[in-house]
Amino acid sequence: MKLFDGGRAPNPRRVRVFLAEKGIAVPLVPVDMGALEHKQPPISSRNPLRRLPVLELDDGTILTESVAICRYFEELHPEPALFGNGALGKAQVEMWQRRMEFNLLSSVTQAFRHIHPAMKEWEIPQIPEWGEANKPKAVEFLMLLDAELGSREFVAGDSYSIADITGLIAIDFMKPARIKVPEECTNVSRWHQAISSRPSAAA
Amino acid sequence: MKLFDGGRAPNPRRVRVFLAEKGIAVPLVPVDMGALEHKQPPISSRNPLRRLPVLELDDGTILTESVAICRYFEELHPEPALFGNGALGKAQVEMWQRRMEFNLLSSVTQAFRHIHPAMKEWEIPQIPEWGEANKPKAVEFLMLLDAELGSREFVAGDSYSIADITGLIAIDFMKPARIKVPEECTNVSRWHQAISSRPSAAA
Incomplete structure (x- = not known):
C-alpha cells in the first residue's frame, strides 16, 4: 500500500492527520503540486480528476477522495472511532463533517482559489x-460554530472526530486565504488551539 | 420521529428516494420553501443553517444534512446496503458519493443559484x-462519468447506492439549471433512464 501525498494542501493533510490520530503508518509518495505533478502520470493515470491524495492498495486498487480514504482506514482500524459510534453518533459526526466541509472548508477554498x-x-x-x-x-x-462550541469540547460532541480534522485544516487554510477568525469567537479559538496542540496536527 | 420536508428541492428529495429504496416510511411535515418557510421557526429553531431536510427524533434530537440523515437510517436498517459493504466497498461508495456531490451536484447547484x-x-x-x-x-x-459507466451498471459498482441517488437528483436538477447531458454520453443516459424507472425515483 502507498499514499500519493500532496504536502501542504488541505486534503492530503487531512488524511495524514487522520492516520496520525489512528496511529497508522502508510508509506508516502511525495508529489510536487507546485510543479503540477498531480496533473501528470502517475497521478492522472490513477485519478481521472487529477487530484490528491491517491491511495494505491497492494493489488493495484485505487481509492481517491480524502474522506473516502479515511473511511477505509476507519473500517480496517475502528479504534479510536473518528467517524462516531452507534447510529446516532455516526450520523452526528456526518452532519458536522458536512457542515464543516460545505460551510467552512469550501468557502475558504473558494476564497483562496x-x-x-x-x-x-x-x-x-x-x-x-x-x-x-x-x-x-x-x-x-x-x-454559528462558536455558539455550538460553548457547550462542548469538540465539533461533533465530546470526542475528537473527523469533523475536527476538517475544521483544523479549514482554519489553518484561512491564513493563505486571508480570512481571520473574529476576535469574539473565543470558543473557536480555544478549540482550534486545543486540536492544534495534538501531535497529529504536525502530520 | 418526523421529517421536515422541502418538496422538489434536491436535498429533501435525496432523503425521500433513499427511504423509498430502504422501504422505510417516516411521517413527513411539508415546509413551503417557495414561501421561505425554512428561514423561520420551526425550522430555524431546529437548524441554525435554516436548511431542509430536518429529522426530529421522538426524544427531540435533531439531525440535519441529507447524507447524515441517510446514514442514520443505513445504520438502523442495514439492508439493502446503500453505503456499500465491507471496508473497500464502503470506501468506494464514499469516493463516488463525493465525486458526484462535488463535481456534479455542486456545479449544477451553483449554476442554478x-x-x-x-x-x-x-x-x-x-x-x-x-x-x-x-x-x-x-x-x-x-x-468522465460516461467513460466509467461503460464498464459497470451503477456509479460505485454493480449495486445501486447513495452515489446513484446523488446522481439522479443532480441530473434532474440540470433541467432548471439549463444544462444538458451531451448527446455522446450514451452510458450516462442509459444509467439515468434505469435509475429513473425505479419506483423510488417518484418519491
Missing part, C-alpha cells in the same frame, strides 16, 4: 468577486 | 459569471 495570484492557472476562470463573496460566508459559519 | 432569476433573494450576491463557469465543470464531469 479565486483571489490568490498563485491560483491563476489552477482556477479558470478566476472570479475575484466570487472569492470575496465567500469570506463572509466563512465568518458567518464561524459565529 | 447564480443564474436563475428566482434565486435572486436566495443567493446574495448572485454572480452570473460564476454560475456560467459551473456549466462546463458539470459537463466535463459527465464525460
Whole structure:
C-alpha cells in the first residue's frame, strides 16, 4: 500500500492527520503540486480528476477522495472511532463533517482559489468577486460554530472526530486565504488551539 | 420521529428516494420553501443553517444534512446496503458519493443559484459569471462519468447506492439549471433512464 501525498494542501493533510490520530503508518509518495505533478502520470493515470491524495492498495486498487480514504482506514482500524459510534453518533459526526466541509472548508477554498495570484492557472476562470463573496460566508459559519462550541469540547460532541480534522485544516487554510477568525469567537479559538496542540496536527 | 420536508428541492428529495429504496416510511411535515418557510421557526429553531431536510427524533434530537440523515437510517436498517459493504466497498461508495456531490451536484447547484432569476433573494450576491463557469465543470464531469459507466451498471459498482441517488437528483436538477447531458454520453443516459424507472425515483 502507498499514499500519493500532496504536502501542504488541505486534503492530503487531512488524511495524514487522520492516520496520525489512528496511529497508522502508510508509506508516502511525495508529489510536487507546485510543479503540477498531480496533473501528470502517475497521478492522472490513477485519478481521472487529477487530484490528491491517491491511495494505491497492494493489488493495484485505487481509492481517491480524502474522506473516502479515511473511511477505509476507519473500517480496517475502528479504534479510536473518528467517524462516531452507534447510529446516532455516526450520523452526528456526518452532519458536522458536512457542515464543516460545505460551510467552512469550501468557502475558504473558494476564497483562496479565486483571489490568490498563485491560483491563476489552477482556477479558470478566476472570479475575484466570487472569492470575496465567500469570506463572509466563512465568518458567518464561524459565529454559528462558536455558539455550538460553548457547550462542548469538540465539533461533533465530546470526542475528537473527523469533523475536527476538517475544521483544523479549514482554519489553518484561512491564513493563505486571508480570512481571520473574529476576535469574539473565543470558543473557536480555544478549540482550534486545543486540536492544534495534538501531535497529529504536525502530520 | 418526523421529517421536515422541502418538496422538489434536491436535498429533501435525496432523503425521500433513499427511504423509498430502504422501504422505510417516516411521517413527513411539508415546509413551503417557495414561501421561505425554512428561514423561520420551526425550522430555524431546529437548524441554525435554516436548511431542509430536518429529522426530529421522538426524544427531540435533531439531525440535519441529507447524507447524515441517510446514514442514520443505513445504520438502523442495514439492508439493502446503500453505503456499500465491507471496508473497500464502503470506501468506494464514499469516493463516488463525493465525486458526484462535488463535481456534479455542486456545479449544477451553483449554476442554478447564480443564474436563475428566482434565486435572486436566495443567493446574495448572485454572480452570473460564476454560475456560467459551473456549466462546463458539470459537463466535463459527465464525460468522465460516461467513460466509467461503460464498464459497470451503477456509479460505485454493480449495486445501486447513495452515489446513484446523488446522481439522479443532480441530473434532474440540470433541467432548471439549463444544462444538458451531451448527446455522446450514451452510458450516462442509459444509467439515468434505469435509475429513473425505479419506483423510488417518484418519491
